[in-house]
Amino acid sequence: MAVLPTLEEQAGALLGWKATLERQPAQLQSWGTGNTTTRPCSWHGISCSKHQQGHQEVITEISLRGLGLRGELDALNFTALSTLTSIQLAHNQIRGSFPAALASSLTSLRHLMLQENELSGKIPWQIKHLESLVTLVLSNNYFYGPIPSELGYLNKLVRLDLSSNNLTGRVPRNLGNLTQLTILYLDGNQALGHIPRELGYLANLQELALSDNKLMGSIPDTFGSLVNITGLYLWGNQLSGRIPRELGYLVNLEELDLGDNKLIGSIPDTFGNLTKLTTLHLFGNQLSGYLPPELGYLTNLQELSLSDNKLIGSIPNIFGNLTNLSTLYLYGNQLSGYLPREIGYLVNLEELHLSDNIIKGSIPTIFGNLTKLSTLFLDYNKFSGHIPQEIGTLMDLQYLQLGGNNLSGPLPPKLCAGGFLKHLTAFDNNLNGPLPSSLLNCRSLVRVRLERNQIEGDISELGIHPNLVYMDMSSNKLFGQLSYHWRECRNLTMLHLSNNNLVGKIPASIGELSQLEILNLSSNKLEGELPSAVGNLQKLSQLSVANNFLHGSIPQEIGALSNLEFLDLSSNNLSGLIQELAYTQNVTEKCDIYSFGVLALEIFMGSHPGDLLSSLHLITNKNDVCVKNLLDSRLEIPDAETAREIYGVLSVAVQCLEPNPSRRPMARSASNELSAGFKTYGDQHVDYLDAVVTIPTQ
16 A cells, blocks of 8 residues: 655655746745645645545645736656646646656546646556546647557546647547546647547546547448437538438437538438538538528527538428528529528528628618618628618628629618728619619728729719728729828728819828828829829739829829839820839839830820720739730721731730739830831741730739
């Protein structure tokens, strides 16, 4: 029979460890002061009790959670503390390894909680000696190496948590021996291989988390035996195969997350049995087939995410029964048909995300009942008809995305009624009518995309948006002037108002937008001079004011814009030459050479090439364009010699349109090539009208 350590020995062990700590919190001042040097039972975080052997008082618990302790466990004499039944040192800064002596010496230890520290190294095989352990929590450390199979000997374990470490290798099969387990967390590691079927034998298991690993293979059908489980988390692995129908037998399940895997097949209709479910996440797989109507029986659901799969068919009307839903994510599928008006019954819905499907028809007006809605994403579908005015009255709405549909009519007149609207996108529709006056004073706006519609309205009062980062309202029928209010948009990085009917001058206050990177005011009716204050926009990379009525000299200050990559001042009445434009650390003339490329194309095309270039900038590969497709169709077809010369000019011009300034030719180089008489294009047997020039893109 081992000799019990005395309290004096145990106090000495604790004081010895305290002396090694880098910082000693105020709570440890009670350790070893006054008459308590050899009486540790009154020290902070130390508990004692009488040992059954000899009935002497000994230390049984250390509880020093969240004190910011910095030191190592190796410095603690565990032999002197062999009577410990509980160690709680979570939420500190303890580093170093897991001492083998801890495992070998503390055979009476029932609870070991070391989570949220800086421990590293391997979990020692000696851990098998902790035969009395009920709770083992080592999460949120830096342990690496395999998950020890020796854990399978700790058959009293109720809670095992090794999550958020760097553990590798396979999940040991003999963890299936731990039949008392109610909690098993191995998530957030780098475990690989298949999920052991044996885990399905843990009949008392209530929560199983294997998510965020590198596990592969199928989900074991033995999991259908985990009848007490309430939470099953397998997301973020490489699991494949079908979802076992047997999971539908887990009638106590409240949270099921299988997202971000490679699962195939249909969603089992047996899931209709899981009436306690509050969370069902199956997103990011390769699931196919129809949405099971049986999911409409899960009336306790609060989160349903089936996004980014290959689901087809329409949204079942019975989903209107899911009145506790707060989030419904079905985006990124191939769902079709009409949007059920019954979705308007989901009065607790906060986020509805149906983007990237092929849903058609109108947006139900009953959506005005969704008064808790903060996010409504319906973009990239085939919706038609008018946007319900009721959407404008949703007071909590923050994100509204309707782009890429066939919607017509006006925007809801009361948009931003609640003052929280941040994102408004409705680009590429057929919207017309006035710009809602409520947007003029919507200070919450961060991102606005309304381009390529037929929206009308005076924007003279627009610009009081201190949080605005991105605005694109190009290609509409907007009119009015740019006001000095734009100086309020101090966070603005992109302002695109081209192809409208704006008049008046460009305000000098535009130069106060210190974060602006892209400014496009082309194809309007702006007049006056280009303000020199534009030279203050040091982050500007793209500037286009082409096709306006600007006059006067080009401000020399533009030469200080060291990040400028794209400059188009063409089709104005501007004069002068910018002598020094820096695109890199080197002073270059390559902004002027870009303008030459634009001008050359405009001469041959008979119109400004802005739309052509803008469309090509959205594509990531090079674009081959036939010469005859770049010629003004109103002119006679040129003869062979003229076509050869046109090809020569265009071949130089397109080099000047390179988006990366460093790849453009110098002005002298381009001039030399043009004045060389096109000798490099002298093959008389080539039909230069059918020849191809490559317009470079990003």
